Amino acid sequence: MITIPSAQLIEEIERSEVDYMRDRMIAIQSRQGNPEGIEVARFGNATCYYSKTMPWASFNTVKGFRSNDLDAIDAILDFYRSNNRKPLFEIVPSLVDANALKRLSERGFYPSGFHTSLYIEPSSLIEGLSDDIRIRELREEEFDSYASIHCRGTGLSDDGIPYVAANNRVLYDRPGWKFYLALYRETPAAVGVMYMKERIASLTFAATLPEFRNQGLQQSLLLRRIREAAIQNCSLVVGQCSFLSQSHRNMERIGMKIGYVRTSWVEG
The missing domain is CATH 3.40.630.30 (Gcn5-related N-acetyltransferase (GNAT))
Structure with a gap:
């Protein structure tokens, strides 16, 4: 039984979130004529999602970003700016260091909220x-x-x-x-x-x-x-929700545990 989140577990949780969003966006993109204007791009470890018709952050998110993706930050920003969109960076603790956070801050980004990822066997x-x-x-x-x-x-x-x-x-x-x-x-x-x-x-x-x-x-x-x-x-079930939301409380009530609380970084 998993009792304490490990580095491997944190990466598995994040990968599951990247995988489901990628499959979802590719499926929507495959609709005839790509009516939602979906684009999916990869820069290093980071997967970038964009939708022309859906401006909400969940459809214009950078997932999987790592400290060793520092050299890709400008390319990521160019991808979104060329589409007239401001992205949201999902920052997972232990996978991004202070240097990466500083670089995001220098590019005009700041932490705007928190999101919880929970798990259960x-x-x-x-x-x-x-x-x-x-x-x-x-x-x-x-x-x-x-x-x-x-x-x-x-x-x-x-x-x-x-x-x-x-x-x-x-x-x-x-x-x-x-x-x-x-x-x-x-x-x-x-x-x-x-x-x-x-x-x-x-x-x-x-x-x-x-x-x-x-x-x-x-x-x-x-x-x-x-x-x-x-x-x-x-072997693992993962759920995502806003920190201390009703969904968070429901997940904990049925036995799910916090894997990590990530921050959402947006451009000012």
């Missing part, structure tokens, strides 16, 4: 499910329903529903991806997504409709996905 899971909750895999024809919960659960406008549906539908048949629908007393109320690669599962997204919060839906979705990861012989 599937075999250490203790399960439990309310009688009011039923969870099943999402059907291919249900992506409009998925997108509705996705948008309303995260505060996005309903105008985004067709775009969210299209950008997630392309993941449905890709290896490693699984979508789940949670029903509260048989009413669709929450969704969760998972990506598996090389025996590591990433809990990539989850949302609950506001009117169904505080009913245990997210904990139930966590349990279901972790159970599936165990069935698929995954």
Whole structure:
């Protein structure tokens, strides 16, 4: 059983986050005509994601950055500036030293927030499910329903529903991806997504409709996905969330532990 995060575990957690985002972005890019204007570039260890139509930080992020990528900083910045976009650097403790942070600061970047990566071994899971909750895999024809919960659960406008549906539908048949629908007393109320690669599962997204919060839906979705990861012989499950958010609390309640808290560096 893993009890204390090691250097190897930290790298495995970060790699799982890089892998799921890369696969997601490549899938969206493969839509006919690349309507979201997706580009993925690699500079040293750093993978850079960009979307022309989606300006949010999660789609314009630098993942996997290391101290030995100092010479690539200007090339990374040129990649985003040529696309008229300001990137977000995800900085993982122990993988980036003071010199790299100083260089980012000299380029006008500063730490703007914190994000937690948690982990659990599937075999250490203790399960439990309310009688009011039923969870099943999402059907291919249900992506409009998925997108509705996705948008309303995260505060996005309903105008985004067709775009969210299209950008997630392309993941449905890709290896490693699984979508789940949670029903509260048989009413669709929450969704969760998972990506598996090389025996590591990433809990990539989850949302609950506001009117169904505080009913245990997210904990139930966590349990279901972790159970599936165990069935698929995954040795590690990783989840990401804002530090001390409700998602963070839910993950700790079902036994997940903090692997690290990374900082988000943005340009001033």
